[in-house]
Amino acid sequence: EVQLVESGGGLVQPGGSLKLSCAASGFTFSGSDMNWVRQTSGKGLEWVGRIRSKAKSYATGYAASVKGRFTISRDDSKNTAYLQMNSLTTEDTAVYYCAAVVTATFDSWGQGTLVTVSS
Amino acid sequence: SYELTQPPSMSVSPGETASFTCSGDKLRERYVSWYQQKPGQSPVVVIFQDNKRPSGIPERFSGSNSGNTATLTISGTQAMDEADYYCQAWDSSTGVFGGGTKLTVL
Numbered sequence: 001e002v003q004l005v006e007s008g009g010g011l012v013q014p015g016g017s018l019k020l021s022c023a024a025s026g027f028t029f030s031g032s033d034m035n036w037v038r039q040t041s042g043k044g045l046e047w048v049g050r051i052r053s054k055a056k057s058y059a060t061g062y063a064a065s066v067k068g069r070f071t072i073s074r075d076d077s078k079n080t081a082y083l084q085m086n087s088l089t090t091e092d093t094a095v096y097y098c099a100a101v102v103t104a105t106f107d108s109w110g111q112g113t114l115v116t117v118s119s
Numbered sequence: 120s121y122e123l124t125q126p127p128s129m130s131v132s133p134g135e136t137a138s139f140t141c142s143g144d145k146l147r148e149r150y151v152s153w154y155q156q157k158p159g160q161s162p163v164v165v166i167f168q169d170n171k172r173p174s175g176i177p178e179r180f181s182g183s184n185s186g187n188t189a190t191l192t193i194s195g196t197q198a199m200d201e202a203d204y205y206c207q208a209w210d211s212s213t214g215v216f217g218g219g220t221k222l223t224v225l
Binding site for chain 1: 156
């Protein structure tokens with residue numbers, strides 16, 4: 001069974017940093033692109049960024065709204081993807097999901113972890 | 120930046136056909152996926168690569184993509200289909216989601 005479990009969310013002050021983790025199981029993690037998607041309360045989905053597989057040179061891409069502040073990485077030996085978030089603002093408050101591309105799209109999603117940016 | 124536009128809401132009666140549209144410039148040149156999200160749950164893919172259904176998704180879900188508009192169709196809508204539906208495509212290496220359509224089954 002494919003499973004993605006996010007962790008690391010919580011309350012952080014504006015300007016602060018937070019690192020989220022996404023632990024994967026049940027599929028070939030090393031061969032899959034990993035994405036982060038966020039959702040503000042009652043609003044829609046926003047793609048945050050992705051890291052591709054080793055076969056695709058671990059290429060990363062980011063949404064304009066987070067570029068330069070967020071960094072996605074992965075550790076294939078631990079089947080885990082990460083989202084390092086710096087210079088956080090209140091507009092980054094959201095539920096953050098990791099989503100795996102196992103076949104051809106965002107096939108599997110985690111349960112999400114809430115990040116609240118507030119003083 | 121690339122944008123996908125969806126109507127914010129729609130309603131149908133049980134047994135009717137629900138058709139969701141997703142509009143974007145030359146959308147036909149991109150693959151479109153559709154995601155269903157029920158309250159308090161994570162999104163689930165119901166259509167990928169315009170018209171493919173993942174295993175476990177009922178046959179009443181179908182998709183198409185032509186010109187500037189992609190369409191998700193639910194034939195014989197059931198009460199359990201009440202949810203938010205999002206389209207998604209790629210613009211070069213950037214993921215893009217539509218704003219979502221809330222389906223109410225009356």
